[in-house]
Amino acid sequence: LQFLYFIGDLNMLFTPFSDPPASNRTDDKMAFLAGPTTPDWRKEVREALRDAGVKVADPVLDRETYQRMTEDQLKGQVKWELNWITKTCSVPIFWFPAKSEGAGEISVLELGVILGKNGDLVVGFEEPNKELEARVAYLRSDLKICRSIRELTEEAKRLCVSGVASRRRIKPGVDFVGVGCGAFVFDDEGKVLLVKRSETAKSEPGTWARPGGEIELGEDVEAALAREIKEEVNLTITNPTLLDVTTQVPPSPNWVAIGYVASVVDSTEVKNMEPHKHSAIGWFALDALPSPIASFVQGALKTIREDPCKHIPNWKGGTAKKRKL
Secondary structure: OOEEEEEOOEEEEEOOOOOOOOOOOOOOOEEEEEOOOOOOOHHHHHHHHHHOOOEEEOOEOOHHHHHHOOHHHHHHHHHHHHHHHHHOOEEEEEEEOOOOOOOOHHHHHHHHHHHHHHOOOEEEEOOOOHHHHHHHHHHOOOOOEEOOHHHHHHHHHHHHHOOOOOOOOOOEOOOEOEEEEEEEEEOOOOOEEEEEEOOOOOOOOOOEEOOEEEOOOOOOHHHHHHHHHHHHHOOOEEEEEEEEEEEEOOOOOOEEEEEEEEEEOOHHHOOOOOOOOEEEEEEEOOOOOOOOEOHHHHHHHHHHHHOHHHHOOOOOOOOOOOOOO
């Protein structure tokens, strides 16, 4: 599989996962064209930006190649594009022609909105599209919707050339709903691993909670769970089992959290890998939990304590003693 890129006046072939050009400075904006490839709207945009002195990366993925790509390849492409755009300080440009062909326009737009988390983004529709525009407004209410190729290119030039590009990183839970996952990890003695949120945490500082974090773009939930546990406490988990789904709403950061319980391969490998986020970590018996417990995990811990045989892998103890969290 290959993508054809136009960078300035030079046509270059890249493999789908090639590294971005190291020569592009972080203050040197590059336009990254995206969205449906037919009909060919890109040439007009590319030439207008080139005339304005803007470097352009234009990935062309033909319909036949797209249809041959597996789900894993498509997820890999998404991650690769995110990495490429972020490292080159590119401004993604998404245009949706009225007669666009090919599958995936909705997912492409969602990709564009998410990519916009890392900086500026230009989105345009030749004809109004209530569904897609509602998605844009929900996730990026600050974006201007362009209605013509000319308006699209002018907005792109404004961001790439005039120096007004803010590179503002919008934040999950603040500018859009964040989605995360976490797990109550149990050792062979039935003790649960908890982490103490640092005093600088934006939500419930100084409280004890389960390890976990944000699900990344294109990432499977359980893969994200395993990654986060490894990154935060150096443990490899097994047998993750869904426990609950909770929601935090404003004025707290707006997050949806997917909770699990899991076993651990070797509890002796535990280590606080992110002391800037967690001031302490520890294994605790269910009848001797630390205080205070973060509000967003209190319900899940109560559920586990009421029926540990059901929820804790290989539980060998009796019923956990009742105690207010």
